[in-house]
Amino acid sequence: MPLPSKRKTTSNCVYNTKSNQHYQQRQQIARTFLGLCIILTAIYTLQKFLPALAWGTVFAIATWPLYIRACIKWPKAAKNSVLPLLFTAAMALIFIIPLTILTLQAIGEAQNTLHWLQHTQEFGLPLPKAINQLPFGKNTITQWWKTHLSNPKNISVLLDSLNNNGIIITRTVSTQIAHRGTLFCFSILTLFFLYKDGTSVIQQCHVASCRFFGKRGVSISRQIVDSIHGTVQGLILVGIGEGVFMGVVYMLTHAPHPALFGVITAIAAMIPFCTAIAIGTVSLLLLLQGSALAGIITFCIGLFVIFIADHFIRPALIGGTTKLPFLWVLLGIIGGAETWGLIGLFLGPAIMATLNMLWRNWTKRERTEKYDKI
Numbered sequence: 001m002p003l004p005s006k007r008k009t010t011s012n013c014v015y016n017t018k019s020n021q022h023y024q025q026r027q028q029i030a031r032t033f034l035g036l037c038i039i040l041t042a043i044y045t046l047q048k049f050l051p052a053l054a055w056g057t058v059f060a061i062a063t064w065p066l067y068i069r070a071c072i073k074w075p076k077a078a079k080n081s082v083l084p085l086l087f088t089a090a091m092a093l094i095f096i097i098p099l100t101i102l103t104l105q106a107i108g109e110a111q112n113t114l115h116w117l118q119h120t121q122e123f124g125l126p127l128p129k130a131i132n133q134l135p136f137g138k139n140t141i142t143q144w145w146k147t148h149l150s151n152p153k154n155i156s157v158l159l160d161s162l163n164n165n166g167i168i169i170t171r172t173v174s175t176q177i178a179h180r181g182t183l184f185c186f187s188i189l190t191l192f193f194l195y196k197d198g199t200s201v202i203q204q205c206h207v208a209s210c211r212f213f214g215k216r217g218v219s220i221s222r223q224i225v226d227s228i229h230g231t232v233q234g235l236i237l238v239g240i241g242e243g244v245f246m247g248v249v250y251m252l253t254h255a256p257h258p259a260l261f262g263v264i265t266a267i268a269a270m271i272p273f274c275t276a277i278a279i280g281t282v283s284l285l286l287l288l289q290g291s292a293l294a295g296i297i298t299f300c301i302g303l304f305v306i307f308i309a310d311h312f313i314r315p316a317l318i319g320g321t322t323k324l325p326f327l328w329v330l331l332g333i334i335g336g337a338e339t340w341g342l343i344g345l346f347l348g349p350a351i352m353a354t355l356n357m358l359w360r361n362w363t364k365r366e367r368t369e370k371y372d373k374i
Helices: 005-047 050-071 075-079 082-122 129-133 140-146 152-214 214-252 258-269 277-290 292-322 328-360 365-371
Strands: none
Touching: 005 050, 050 075, 050 082, 050 214, 050 328, 075 082, 082 152, 082 258, 152 214, 214 258, 214 277, 214 292, 214 328, 258 277, 277 292, 292 328
16 A cells, blocks of 8 residues: 655645644634623623622722731631621711711601691791891892791691602602612622732732733733822712811701701712812801801801812822823713712723823824824
8 A cells, every 4th residue: 555645645635734723713703792782781680789799899999908808817707708898887887877867857857847837837938137137139129038938838838849849759759769778789799709809809800811911911900099089089089088177067057957967068078079069058048047157157058068179189189099180080070970870989090090091102202202203
């Protein structure tokens, strides 16, 4: 039997190598397509819980340096899941305590409001004393008030329409509270597991970013983490500081429910342009009580605090860590909140900071000098 020639053997090996390479490429394309389908299916399955996962991740990133220090100090508690449980409970209490205060105050105010509504339906709404102290427009406002609000018949028609709308609003608010409460529970649960398995999650994310994007992926992930740290400090910590300071001001000016409005001011201070609404409401209540000077002083102090916080403290905290101009920080916060909701307050600056870093890397002087020589 004649042996095959060398040329024929070599051609067969080349053909087999090419076919194997082609076969491997098709396998790679199929695996990539399968992986994308699995990822998209998982996202579609968890779409309603993605905000909870995002909130849990933001909480974990914001408190991770403090958690690492605690792990170094108490290593046994970290291994036994005691420390993750304590940190998770502390984070939950940070949100539960203010919400409990607001709920208790709201229940008390609801009872007072019911008594006020009953009294108003019987006797009408009396003219506030502050209207008599107005420098102009006093007579016009007084006449309109007596015609529409002081008469019990007119005020009853108005209150009946408000009650019908109030029932619809109450149902909507109850549904939203139940939904937000469920998401909060899943966020806290996500936070616990991120504390417990955070080290392995960070290593896996590091390996995945290196495989997909190389060294640039690590720098991008660090920029995102730094921007979230800066945003948390600039929004939450500064907001709490504004709420505490203004709560003391409310107490000194004898505003109604200073603790409640201090918490409301702190929450409003975390959202751009909402602090002035809370402070303006308290100032208006002081004016209606007849304390015109106290209302003006409270409003002026509030504007000064807002100016200092928004123009000096927040830009230094957020822009300092992200190396981002304040205009881009502001656009990221507002655009993120409008697009993604409250979680967008943290995602927006992170996206803008990452975009700014990519732009700076793309437009380095070394590259521009090469183009200038050409």
